[in-house]
Amino acid sequence: MNYHVYIATERKEAILDPQGKATHHALGSLGMQEVADVRIGKFIRLAVNADSKEKAQAIAEESSRKLLANPIMETFRVVDIKEVSAK
């Protein structure tokens, strides 16, 4: 089976995010005063071949732990898994 697994990585709260801070500042300049804060992370899509949805999730989690996220400064979570037809 083929799956698309979507992973989001985020900086831990304690970690400074200058990029988010600068973007927040720019939104303020645009008059979007309601936006109280901005944090910028990454959104990653893996195309995974696996026997089941659970296995696809496990593979994505292992990939995240080993490479996609740096546990010192980031957290990750699998946000969606979709079954897709083989190409």
Place this chain on the structure above:
Amino acid sequence: MRTRIIVFPGSNCDHDAMHAVKDVANNPDTEFVWHKEESIGKAVDLVILPGGFSYGDYLRTGAIARFSPVMKDVIRFANDGGTVIGICNGFQVLCESGLLPGVLIRNEALKFRCKWVNLRSENTDTRFTNSLLPGEVIKVPIAHGEGLYMADQEVIENLEGNKQIIFRYSTETGEILPEANPNGSINNIAGIINKEGNVLGMMPHPERACEAILGSADGLKVFSSLKRHFEFAREAKEVL
């Protein structure tokens, strides 16, 4: 001093390191090792991970270079006590490899900083700094966008307690002040060693400050410290 300089796709300070170590510090046995090699070779004294933008800094700085074939042997070499120095991007690779604690993130001011800085020598009882005087201030350049060193409180306390912080950004007279900190690094940290003392990572570029004509020859003291260390080790081996 038999030195190997690892070349990743995107390394751009490899030739600076070669010139500094081979020509200026006079170590004829200095060679490049392409990242696809599986071995750094035998009887190596020093491995240098040079500055640059390995793999275009994709994902995170240093994150992909860590998985280059040659890195397995570099990690083995370091774990066996071999001497490794990572400069700038090389420091980022060492952190991603787990050979040094912590992480380097985007500069606090969001700007790429390319300028001369002053570093205060914090621990001169190491193989990398034995030619420096305690507290000596050296002038070397930095050139990085992601050099803010950070780690959790416990790691920082351990680094401080074990004297693993080798260089701090300082004023010309050696004061550790926020205005001397070019990137927002915790405690003005510019360079650290591992607990065993055989792996050094630093954001500033000593290899670019080895000749007075380039603005400063202070960086040479790092390489002459290492040379002295290995020559002494060889003499001691012959005598004992």
